[in-house]
Amino acid sequence: MQLEQQIKPFCIKSEAGKFIGLLGKAHVIHIMYILGESKVPIRFNELKRRLNVTSTTLSRRLEDLEEAGVVNRKIYAEVPLRVEYKSTKVADDLRLILRDLFKWIKSSYSVK
Numbered sequence: 001m002q003l004e005q006q007i008k009p010f011c012i013k014s015e016a017g018k019f020i021g022l023l024g025k026a027h028v029i030h031i032m033y034i035l036g037e038s039k040v041p042i043r044f045n046e047l048k049r050r051l052n053v054t055s056t057t058l059s060r061r062l063e064d065l066e067e068a069g070v071v072n073r074k075i076y077a078e079v080p081l082r083v084e085y086k087s088t089k090v091a092d093d094l095r096l097i098l099r100d101l102f103k104w105i106k107s108s109y110s111v112k
Contacts, residue, residue: 036095041084
């Protein structure tokens with residue numbers, strides 16, 4: 001007996017699926033929100049304080065976001081080392097989509 005092969009929707013195939021998975025990781029949406037609201041780049045320790053997360057978790061999420069093209073990281077050759085993060089144009093476009101999604105969620109799933 002041959003199993004039928006299921007066709008996966010675009011949103012869970014390859015890169016699209018990886019990106020959707022990234023959005024579901026802890027703190028990712030919050031990081032994007034903080035960076036998107038800021039007019040200036042934000043340093044690592046400021047993000048860490050505002051999110052109340054461990055350095056390891058924040059580092060991993062920022063690396064994931066940078067790899068996805070959502071965050072830019074700039075390293076300054078200073079002592080001590082200074083690293084700043086800011087959102088990219090891709091992130092700004094995505095924020096508009098997420099804003100509409102959250103409006104829809106609020107109107108559709110609010111406790112009445």
